[in-house]
Amino acid sequence: MKIAIIALQGAFTEHADILKKATAELNINCNIVLAKSKQDLQNASGIIIPGGESTTINKLLKETGMDEKIKELAKQNIPILATCAGMIIISNTGDTQCKKTGKLLGLLNMEVNRNAFGTQKDSFEKELEIKGIGKVNAVFIRAPAITKINDSTIEILAKTNNKIVAVKKNNIIALAFHPELTEDTKIHKYFLESIHRKVI
Ligand code: GLN
Numbered sequence: 001m002k003i004a005i006i007a008l009q010g011a012f013t014e015h016a017d018i019l020k021k022a023t024a025e026l027n028i029n030c031n032i033v034l035a036k037s038k039q040d041l042q043n044a045s046g047i048i049i050p051g052g053e054s055t056t057i058n059k060l061l062k063e064t065g066m067d068e069k070i071k072e073l074a075k076q077n078i079p080i081l082a083t084c085a086g087m088i089i090i091s092n093t094g095d096t097q098c099k100k101t102g103k104l105l106g107l108l109n110m111e112v113n114r115n116a117f118g119t120q121k122d123s124f125e126k127e128l129e130i131k132g133i134g135k136v137n138a139v140f141i142r143a144p145a146i147t148k149i150n151d152s153t154i155e156i157l158a159k160t161n162n163k164i165v166a167v168k169k170n171n172i173i174a175l176a177f178h179p180e181l182t183e184d185t186k187i188h189k190y191f192l193e194s195i196h197r198k199v200i
Contacts, residue, residue: 001195004044006070007034008060010052010085014180015188019048022188028196038069046195047073051084051141051178054101054114058089067105074107079171079194081187087174088112088144095147108169109151116145116163116176128177130166131157133190138165138177145176171198 003019005012016032023030033040041047047070049057061067074080082090088098090107097114098104117124123141130136138160145163149156157173158166165176171194179187 001029001045002031002033002043003046003048003195004033004035004041005048006050006057006061006066006086007036008064008066009056010050011083011178011180012048012050014178015048015050015083018180018185019188019192021183022185022192025185026189026192028192030192035066036064038065041066041069041073044073044078045198046079046081046191048191049080049082049086049089050180051086054085054088057085058102058104061089061105062102071105071107074172077171077198079191079198080107080173081191082172082174083180084141084143084176084178087146087176088114090172090174091146092150094144107172108154108167108174109149110146110154110167111148111150112144113147114144115142116147117143117161126160128158128160128165130187131155132168133157133186136179136184136186137182138179139181140165140177143176146174
């Protein structure tokens with residue numbers, strides 16, 4: 001089983017660390033690749049798109065042709081975990097700030113507000129109950145939120161301050177926060193289990 005973490009900018013190392021911890025806890029053998037080119041995405045059984053700076057990640061995805069490869073893998077129902085900037089990137093469109101990010105991948109037909117909770121200094125942590133996953137301590141850093149869902153098959157997994165911050169559609173999970181910045185492996189285990197169900 002190969003999991004590709006998009007490693008162009010942002011919190012990819014942190015995702016790799018927590019993913020290693022989760023694979024060890026589940027006793028799963030997994031090849032974790034820090035993907036910097038579309039070749040690195042070849043035969044991936046799961047993809048993580050991390051948080052960071054959405055304009056930069058989006059631009060680099062286009063330059064490397066990884067955007068098209070991710071879309072192709074999403075069509076094959078390969079599990080994808082997109083967090084924070086990653087969530088913005090897989091959305092369809094959003095607010096004016098979001099439009100500066102450039103054309104988004106549109107894997108989930110929904111709209112986002114790019115800095116829905118304010119600036120860096122408005123970052124916060126909050127315990128959230130995520131449907132199907134359980135309680136997690138969610139870290140929000142210049143976090144986006146989902147403002148409109150245009151697809152009835154997108155399921156809301158969590159809200160906070162009246163804003164949608166976690167959704168799922170088939171094998172795609174999008175989170176407004178950073179699950180890689182705590183020691184809790186629940187979310188990565190959930191993601192690994194969705195890959196495992198598909199691979200076996
Ligand atoms: N709001 C940021 C952006 O638009 C994302 C923040 C994050 O990933 N921590 O790029």
